[in-house]
Amino acid sequence: MDFIDIAKTAKRAALKLADADTELKNKVLQNAADKLEQNSKTIFEANAKDLEAAKQLVETGEITPSIYKRLKLDENKLRDMVQGLRDLINLSDPVNKVLLRRQLDEGIVLEKVSCPIGVLGVIFEARPDVIAQVSALAIKSANAVILKGGKEAVNTNKILFEVIKSAAAEVEGFPEEALQQIFTRDDVAQMLKCDGLIDLIIPRGGNKLVQFIKNNTKIPVLGHADGVCHIFVDESADLEKAVKIIVDAKTQYPSACNSVETVIVHKDFPYASALRDTLIDSGIDIVDTPRDWHHEYSDTVMSYLIVPDIDAAIKHINTYGSGHTDAIITENKENADKFIRQVDSAGVYHNVSTRFADGFRYGFGAEVGISTNKTHARGPVGLEGLTIYKYNIRGNGDIVRDYADGTKIFHHKDLPL
Amino acid sequence: MDFIDIAKTAKRAALKLADADTELKNKVLQNAADKLEQNSKTIFEANAKDLEAAKQLVETGEITPSIYKRLKLDENKLRDMVQGLRDLINLSDPVNKVLLRRQLDEGIVLEKVSCPIGVLGVIFEARPDVIAQVSALAIKSANAVILKGGKEAVNTNKILFEVIKSAAAEVEGFPEEALQQIFTRDDVAQMLKCDGLIDLIIPRGGNKLVQFIKNNTKIPVLGHADGVCHIFVDESADLEKAVKIIVDAKTQYPSACNSVETVIVHKDFPYASALRDTLIDSGIDIVDTPRDWHHEYSDTVMSYLIVPDIDAAIKHINTYGSGHTDAIITENKENADKFIRQVDSAGVYHNVSTRFADGFRYGFGAEVGISTNKTHARGPVGLEGLTIYKYNIRGNGDIVRDYADGTKIFHHKDLPL
Numbered sequence: 001m002d003f004i005d006i007a008k009t010a011k012r013a014a015l016k017l018a019d020a021d022t023e024l025k026n027k028v029l030q031n032a033a034d035k036l037e038q039n040s041k042t043i044f045e046a047n048a049k050d051l052e053a054a055k056q057l058v059e060t061g062e063i064t065p066s067i068y069k070r071l072k073l074d075e076n077k078l079r080d081m082v083q084g085l086r087d088l089i090n091l092s093d094p095v096n097k098v099l100l101r102r103q104l105d106e107g108i109v110l111e112k113v114s115c116p117i118g119v120l121g122v123i124f125e126a127r128p129d130v131i132a133q134v135s136a137l138a139i140k141s142a143n144a145v146i147l148k149g150g151k152e153a154v155n156t157n158k159i160l161f162e163v164i165k166s167a168a169a170e171v172e173g174f175p176e177e178a179l180q181q182i183f184t185r186d187d188v189a190q191m192l193k194c195d196g197l198i199d200l201i202i203p204r205g206g207n208k209l210v211q212f213i214k215n216n217t218k219i220p221v222l223g224h225a226d227g228v229c230h231i232f233v234d235e236s237a238d239l240e241k242a243v244k245i246i247v248d249a250k251t252q253y254p255s256a257c258n259s260v261e262t263v264i265v266h267k268d269f270p271y272a273s274a275l276r277d278t279l280i281d282s283g284i285d286i287v288d289t290p291r292d293w294h295h296e297y298s299d300t301v302m303s304y305l306i307v308p309d310i311d312a313a314i315k316h317i318n319t320y321g322s323g324h325t326d327a328i329i330t331e332n333k334e335n336a337d338k339f340i341r342q343v344d345s346a347g348v349y350h351n352v353s354t355r356f357a358d359g360f361r362y363g364f365g366a367e368v369g370i371s372t373n374k375t376h377a378r379g380p381v382g383l384e385g386l387t388i389y390k391y392n393i394r395g396n397g398d399i400v401r402d403y404a405d406g407t408k409i410f411h412h413k414d415l416p417l
Numbered sequence: 418m419d420f421i422d423i424a425k426t427a428k429r430a431a432l433k434l435a436d437a438d439t440e441l442k443n444k445v446l447q448n449a450a451d452k453l454e455q456n457s458k459t460i461f462e463a464n465a466k467d468l469e470a471a472k473q474l475v476e477t478g479e480i481t482p483s484i485y486k487r488l489k490l491d492e493n494k495l496r497d498m499v500q501g502l503r504d505l506i507n508l509s510d511p512v513n514k515v516l517l518r519r520q521l522d523e524g525i526v527l528e529k530v531s532c533p534i535g536v537l538g539v540i541f542e543a544r545p546d547v548i549a550q551v552s553a554l555a556i557k558s559a560n561a562v563i564l565k566g567g568k569e570a571v572n573t574n575k576i577l578f579e580v581i582k583s584a585a586a587e588v589e590g591f592p593e594e595a596l597q598q599i600f601t602r603d604d605v606a607q608m609l610k611c612d613g614l615i616d617l618i619i620p621r622g623g624n625k626l627v628q629f630i631k632n633n634t635k636i637p638v639l640g641h642a643d644g645v646c647h648i649f650v651d652e653s654a655d656l657e658k659a660v661k662i663i664v665d666a667k668t669q670y671p672s673a674c675n676s677v678e679t680v681i682v683h684k685d686f687p688y689a690s691a692l693r694d695t696l697i698d699s700g701i702d703i704v705d706t707p708r709d710w711h712h713e714y715s716d717t718v719m720s721y722l723i724v725p726d727i728d729a730a731i732k733h734i735n736t737y738g739s740g741h742t743d744a745i746i747t748e749n750k751e752n753a754d755k756f757i758r759q760v761d762s763a764g765v766y767h768n769v770s771t772r773f774a775d776g777f778r779y780g781f782g783a784e785v786g787i788s789t790n791k792t793h794a795r796g797p798v799g800l801e802g803l804t805i806y807k808y809n810i811r812g813n814g815d816i817v818r819d820y821a822d823g824t825k826i827f828h829h830k831d832l833p834l
Binding site for chain 2: 102110115200218220238241244245248336340342349378403412
């Protein structure tokens with residue numbers, strides 16, 4: 001099938017899916033979870049093929065050992081995947097929520113009701129668990145989705161997708177064509193041009209992938225290219241908390257987007273040298289004059305800056321940061337509040353690690369990714385970020401002329417939801 | 418000043434403005450309203466200059482009489498403009514609203530707090546009242562704004578902008594550089610390229626302007642290019658309501674984006690010929706086989722289609738419409754609900770005129786325009802559509818390692834807002 005036909009099919013299915021009720025969507029999630037368990041043997045066989053091919057690519061240096069590791073789907077990962085689907089069943093349906101109900105005048109009622117966005121295009125790198133997670137989020141939020149996974153995981157992605165799609169097809173009334181998968185770069189190139197049919201692109205992967213997509217489409221893109229996160233150690237910071245938080249934010253998972261890249265220290269923080277020594281002892285490399293303050297190390301390396309005051313710290317973060325997640329360590333509540341108000345990032349924290357920026361940790365149940373956008377959705381994006389709304393009015397023959405000429409006037413009375 | 422310096426200045430001011438309290442913003446609105454009244458003579462003089470120049474352009478056919486009419490700023494329009502500013506003072510502040518408050522674990526509290534988007538670029542055609550309206554919305558929502566008006570209104574736009582900006586400058590602590598004005602096409606071209614500095618572009622004008630902007634920027638664009646609105650007259654429609662609503666939707670303001678372009682009639686509607694005759698008698702031209710079903714007449718002309726059933730009507734609307742506003746006229750509640758659920762538009766109505774699609778009529782107090790986007794904001798966009806949010810966490814030295822290794826677990830308890 002041509003990509004344009006895939007996109008048109010997805011769009012038709014999206015319009016049907018928008019009208020599906022919660023029970024129907026949950027049935028599909030339940031069936032998909034069951035079928036993933038039942039087909040575990042076939043899934044592991046497909047994954048073994050990908051791993052075999054990838055092993056050679058690691059040897060020739062074409063892929064890194066960490067990509068190889070993420071590619072591997074073991075029993076634990078499959079169990080988590082299945083549990084993720086089951087968890088979504090219990091989350092409240094994000095669609096058809098009445099967000100506003102207002103009587104405009106006697107007999108005319110306006111409602112703002114949440115609804116799906118339409119067709120999502122999701123492009124991701126090696127991790128095959130994304131297939132299940134994103135398909136499930138799309139099903140629950142009633143969006144059609146076109147998935148493109150990394151070529152290293154092609155066999156695993158294919159079988160996972162087939163199992164989930166066949167589970168959807170088995171549930172009567174569910175438009176299983178809302179789930180689509182593509183495989184080639186050419187398909188992706190076409191998808192990026194389909195601004196009439198695709199409503200939102202979600203790239204999950206490295207900076208290069210995200211930047212390429214942002215530069216090559218007019219479709220809204222949800223995600224983040226960089227994660228240049230900062231921790232500011234204020235004059236009154238508690239040394240113990242500073243050490244604990246910075247070590248966690250830098251070493252607990254150095255390649256995560258929410259790990260810290262730059263530590264900024266107030267010039268009058270009395271324990272600066274003790275802090276530095278302890279960080280170095282914890283295995284962190286400190287770079288004092290980085291060529292580029294907007295740099296994501298993705299390793300146990302970080303930039304280090306001394307500033308004269310909190311304003312300079314905030315200015316540095318708003319200038320060189322990526323608007324992802326930044327934290328202040330201080331015992332001064334006023335400074336904490338100021339930092340939280342003035343730093344323009346998706347997550348702004350006081351006395352906690354930047355690593356908390358995550359949909360599961362926020363209690364969203366699941367996430368499609370973290371957004372540094374300034375519109376639509378910012379920070380970890382769960383089900384709610386995959387919805388928009390429409391306005392409905394129910395009346396009885398009402399016309400605008402009566403209000404334009406003053407025969408009638410609006411009274412705008414909010415009604416209970 | 419180069420455009421890039423204007424944009425950088427606006428961005429710096431935006432960061433300050435984000436931290437302004439409600440009282441400060443309201444003071445500026447109050448002062449701007451007062452100063453517009455005090456300077457009415459100078460404003461009318463500037464407008465007279467624009468009108469004089471425009472009169473010649475009407476004679477040579479370079480601008481239409483309707484543009485000339487919109488250009489004129491009389492005492493009534495100025496009074497409305499001033500009232501619009503004063504009305505905004507009473508609207509609740511859309512910024513710093515706590516949208517979610519959740520205890521992640523003992524001592525760790527997550528908050529989702531509304532905040533401004535940043536820097537808005539607003540490009541509009543002849544109507545000079547947009548300057549005051551959009552500046553006021555930007556001030557109240559704490560966004561910086563760069564305004565580019567139509568060249569026909571250049572003198573009026575200049576004086577209005579100067580009065581408002583000087584009113585902002587008089588209020589101590591308000592970063593008046595958040596208000597910027599540009600005049601040339603070259604500046605607009607540069608603005609469209611500034612995706613690091615401008616966060617949202619709002620075009621207000623005809624299809625060509627909006628389409629041009631959408632095709633030439635990577636910055637999110639909020640608005641609508643077309644308003645191809647439909648009214649479906651169902652089998653059980655009440656003839657009187659159908660006539661009243663269609664006449665209103667087509668003739669009350671034919672060039673409005675929410676006026677109807679296509680009437681779709683169920684084949685078994687028993688009063689179809691009476692309906693047609695009455696519409697024609699009301700001065701509406703009916704086009705039975707338009708070359709293009711996606712056509713906005715902006716005149717008392719409309720397309721007319723007979724369909725076998727409601728499904729065909731919904732399909733036609735979802736295929737040829739512009740996702741703006743569509744209505745069903747029916748006495749069958751089930752069909753009304755089905756139409757409202759299945760039509761994928763910003764406004765979907767039952768037994769009321771499509772002309773109701775408007776921020777003032779919805780009770781939003783003011784609007785920056787109507788959006789047909791599927792992300793961020795859809796339908797009439799008021800103050801809320803000019804905000805986004807950030808997530809704050811306040812803790813006491815908390816780290817992710819404790820949760821990753823199972824030492825602690827999240828309990829995710831929502832707290833009162």
